[in-house]
Amino acid sequence: MNKAKIIEEKVFRYLSGFATFSLIAMLAFIIVIIFVKGFNSLSLEMVFKTPKGGYYYGGEGGVLNAIIGSLYIALGATIISILIGMPAALYINVHLVRKKRTQNTIRYLLDALWGIPSIVYGAFGFTLMLYLGLNASLLAGIITVALLITPIVVRTFDEVLNTIPKGLHEAGLALGSTKSEMAFKIMFKQGFSGFITAVLLAFGRGIGDAASVLFTAGYTDLIPVNLDEPAATLPLAIFFQLGSPIPEVRERAFAAAAILTIIILVISISARAISKQFSKTNIK
């Protein structure tokens, strides 16, 4: 290799390495800042107690209401998005396989939906909520977040299914499977580990979004026990506390952000472990 090529190789290597490690450094920096700023307020009381009177002025209590509310909304929305997204992605990849133009149009529309800002979903959810006669509630929040994350779920499932080798489709059909049997018994199995990653992405987006639940889920200091009751969420808890003039309350906002980050990290790690377990039988 001549000298110019060696230099070119080294420059490219260091530049790409720098890009990669700066991303990791940025993630570490975010986590450190959140934890350092919220560390003093991070306590078991914060995790296991609901806000008491005057909590947002520095009084006692915690953000259990927002933790539970966020989990309810993200979980409900993720379940709905899987129920809609899975058949939709299978339909695109199994039944529209000979209709490339329809396939591409659907994919383009889903990509467009993916790109719509979450505040627009919030406004749409609010309109829908009024139309259906719903109050700001857990249900309205779940529906709106489901609308937000379903395009993510469908497109990610779609990409997973798209990478399944055609030979596996052929093997399934040649054994006498119907298209639906092939989809659910073979493609679903093969794509399962990828689906878990997709669900994780969707859940992470759902639990962390503030704009879509701003008008629809409401906010309360109580833990919702019915779908028609308002629900607090962690992003809104962070939003409300961060705007406070009281330093102690602002510190609690960072503690709430740390809790949200921990939830996402725990889900991410467990999902990867599950995904790894299920990918053992996958055809490479």
Added chain:
Amino acid sequence: MYTQKIETMTDTIEQANIEVDTTESILKIKSLNVHAGDNHILKNINLEIPKNKITVLLGPSGCGKTTLLKCINKLTDLYKELKVSGNIFIEQDDILNSSTNLPVLRQKMGLLSQRPFPLPVSIYKNVAYGLKLKGIRDNKLIDYSVEKHLRETGLWNEVKNRLHDPATSLSIGQQQRLCLARGLAVKPRIILADEPTSALDPTSSKIIENLFHDLKKHYTIILVTHVLRQAIRLADNVAFMYYGEIVEQGKPEKLFKDPETEKLRKYMLDGN
């Protein structure tokens, strides 16, 4: 030099002592045409496949052998660019135009691809899959069938202690035999083999070839290959394809000894 090579090959065929009987055909292909856009991939194919024989579709890469094989069990459905016309009769059913249930027709034909594609489940479940599709729920019957077909493909002794391991834990050669066992479990009439040894080492290839010799007692085999020597070793009947056409077809001893076309003659020379 050419004559010498042909004589050597003819000797090989005669040594193999192949008896050809094409009186009863199990599959009839009539006026089959396949287009992909402006490309005419298969041109007016007419072919009869004799029962319980190995028919080899021989030809250079890109001549349409695999497309022809995929037409036979209508897997061309998966390729939106392919337009297929004509008739393919398996017994009384025209698979291309039949109102009969396509999955049922496909179960009459087991498929062995170039590269093995085991299902993403255990070894046991791979073989049991087709049986369950057929509605068999009796576990004892499924156990029996799994063992029978794994034995039939010479795999039983190698996997009997790890039936519930992922199929992907097997070697490529074992995976190919598993795919064959999986196909046989649904009791097909025909085995469609698309260059099944192309990804295998010589030992595994030989095992598959020997299996084909045994299996033709009970099954009709259509084998796609571009390897002349494999065709000579296995064929009871040969169809030589070139640029989407069947240029010559017949019994191997006649075809290879006295090729009618320059194309086959040249292919035989290049193939050696």
